[in-house]
Amino acid sequence: MPQTGNTNPTNTLEHMNRKMNQQQRGFTLIELLVVLVIITLLSSTVGPKLFNKLSSSKVKVAKTQIELIVSALDTYRIDIGDFPSNEQGLQALRKAPGNSQYWDGPYLPKDIPLDPWDHPYQYKVPGTDQPYALYSFGADGQPGGEGNNADIGQF
Numbered sequence: 827m828p829q830t831g832n833t834n835p836t837n838t839l840e841h842m843n844r845k846m847n848q849q850q851r852g853f854t855l856i857e858l859l860v861v862l863v864i865i866t867l868l869s870s871t872v873g874p875k876l877f878n879k880l881s882s883s884k885v886k887v888a889k890t891q892i893e894l895i896v897s898a899l900d901t902y903r904i905d906i907g908d909f910p911s912n913e914q915g916l917q918a919l920r921k922a923p924g925n926s927q928y929w930d931g932p933y934l935p936k937d938i939p940l941d942p943w944d945h946p947y948q949y950k951v952p953g954t955d956q957p958y959a960l961y962s963f964g965a966d967g968q969p970g971g972e973g974n975n976a977d978i979g980q981f
């Protein structure tokens with residue numbers, strides 16, 4: 827009997843394999859390069875904006891931590907009658923100075939925090955216009971500066 831059409835099982839399998847191969851075709855090098863260029867363009871426009879938000883949030887964290895320490899210093903002064911000396915430093919908020927019978931601390935729940943750039947806060951008595959100065963040197967860790975490198979706090 828002559829076979830009509832495409833009823834041969836071998837031909838049918840080959841035809842199905844060819845069809846599946848056409849459907850499972852991968853990406854070309856050009857398509858991949860176009861996608862990489864698009865991703866690079868997006869990251870170059872979005873990335874700097876995200877970094878600006880990160881640095882401005884660090885400034886806000888530093889201001890908040892300074893306010894917390896100022897509050898602890900005020901409570902210390904109420905109990906002791908004066909602010910910690912330069913020698914005692916901010917550690918007097920956590921551990922009683924040797925000669926203080928009125929110390930009622932610790933005045934901070936945890937150790938004195940580092941600023942958001944992992945530098946210690948600066949404390950000195952007296953301050954410029956206040957009884958003490960409490961500040962962070964900013965991102966660069968050096969006195970002065972502008973933008974994210976500017977000093978933050980009470981002088």
